[in-house]
Amino acid sequence: xxxxxxxxxxxxxxxxxxxxxxxxxxxxxxxxxxxxxxxxxxxxxxxxxxxxxxxxxxxxxxxxxxxxxxxxxxxxxxxxxxxxxxxxxxxxxxxxxxxxxxxxxxxxxxxxxxxxxxxxxxxxxxxxxxxxxxxxxxxxxxxxxxxxxxxxxxxxxxxxxxxxxxxxxxxxxxxxxxxxxxxxxxxxxxxxxxxxxxxxxxxxxxxxxxxxxxxxxxxxxxxxxxxxxxxxxxxxxxxxxxxxxxxxxxxxxxxxxxxxxxxxxxxxxxxxxxxxxxxxxxxxxxxxxxxxxxxxxxxxxxxxxxxxxxxxxxxxx
Numbered sequence: 381x382x383x384x385x386x387x388x389x390x391x392x393x394x395x396x397x398x399x400x401x402x403x404x405x406x407x408x409x410x411x412x413x414x415x416x417x418x419x420x421x422x423x424x425x426x427x428x429x430x431x432x433x434x435x436x437x438x439x440x441x442x443x444x445x446x447x448x449x450x451x452x453x454x455x456x457x458x459x460x461x462x463x464x465x466x467x468x469x470x471x472x473x474x475x476x477x478x479x480x481x482x483x484x485x486x487x488x489x490x491x492x493x494x495x496x497x498x499x500x501x502x503x504x505x506x507x508x509x510x511x512x513x514x515x516x517x518x519x520x521x522x523x524x525x526x527x528x529x530x531x532x533x534x535x536x537x538x539x540x541x542x543x544x545x546x547x548x549x550x551x552x553x554x555x556x557x558x559x560x561x562x563x564x565x566x567x568x569x570x571x572x573x574x575x576x577x578x579x580x581x582x583x584x585x586x587x588x589x590x591x592x593x594x595x596x597x598x599x600x601x602x603x604x605x606x607x608x609x610x611x612x613x614x615x616x617x618x619x620x621x622x623x624x625x626x627x628x629x630x631x632x633x634x635x636x637x638x639x640x641x642x643x644x645x646x647x648x649x650x651x652x653x654x655x656x657x658x659x660x661x662x663x664x665x666x667x668x669x670x671x672x673x674x675x676x677x678x679x680x681x682x683x684x685x686x687x688x689x690x691x692x693x694x695x696x697x
Contacts (some may be wrong), residue, residue: 381626394481395489395604395682422463422555426457431472434483441482443540450534453490455684457552461523461564464555465516467509469538469548477650478511478595478640482542485511487609487687488550498570499595501535504568508691510609511527511641512633514649518605519659541643551554567604567693572619573673574688580686584613584685590675591688598667599696602660603628606692608653615675617653623668629656629690666695 395653429450435443458461469477469485477483487510495504506524509518536550573580574593582591608631610615618630635641636648643649665672674688 382453382651392452397599401584401678402577418692422557423457424553425550426553427454427456428470428549428551429453429536431534432538433545433547433550434538436543436545437540438543440651442634443482443542443545445536445540446540447485448536449537450536450650451531453532453534455526455530455532456552457526457556457558458528459559460526460556460623461562461566462526462554462556463518463523463561463564465507466553467513468551468553469513470551471512471546471548475546478544479541479647481641482540482544482546482643483548484539484541485509485513486537486539488534488536491535493525493531493533498568498599499572504558504569505571505691506532507517508513508609508689509591510570510611510650510653512653514607514608514653514655516605516607517555517657518567518693519657521563522567522604522659522693523563523638524569524693525559525564525566527557541645541647552569565695567695568599568601570599570603570692572670572690572695574617574674579659580687580689583684584676584679584682584686586680586682588615588678590606592671592673594669594671597664597666597670599664600666600676600696601664601694601696603658603662603664603694604660605655605657605660606690607631607655608633609687609691610650610653611683611686612649613676613679613686614650614688615677617672617688617690619667619672619692621664622671624662624664626662628662628670629692631655631690646693660695
């Protein structure tokens, strides 16, 4: 999701609202935060955002519910450090909602309107996931800070492979530590996008192909965690520090690795995009050139509106 598209969608949503923005509905699962935990112990909370009713597939096309914006959503904690998160899409009863029964989490992106995005400016892109729903766990002692004045916005794009409408919630399970009880090293989100800042998507040719983009770093620090996202047909996405020659992470895509990632027609979607972590993975210097490259396999007509994104977290030094 490019920042330009996000800002256009947010502007349209604000005009439609016509009044002050109200907090989005979120449901917290019970008994997620145990009062008896010690001061430095990680805590866990699961939040659900929605509901979203996704239209049925019809005429050979998936049901689409694009660009759903929820402003001022509930945060997992205040004055704390998030040390990990697990995205999901679930039915109202908590059951897993995936393409084997219809729903698909095309993507979900959380923005912080109180912070500036390192790469593109505008609202900071804090975290994101596609239907691969990979968990991220930062190395011990690292986390991204949530302050009292941070305001989160969720943008969700959902699809439906089934021939009847489906209702689902976007769900995130967060682990965190209160800032007052921990000695954490803060990390800064770093969003690298093959599509760039203006448009995250492009079309691939019929033959196997790859597409790259570079960004000259405006920060310096240690990269401690990074995750990737490609669409169906994607082979891999990788980030290298072109200034030092270090390959920092290559995330190889898996399609249809488990049955819930295969729909009733036998079509598979991305089921895994392994992340990279380390203390550190590598050093990024101010002025270094980072290069992100996404590769896609051959297909008869090519793939439409694909993406190649890596989201990293840097401990600035």
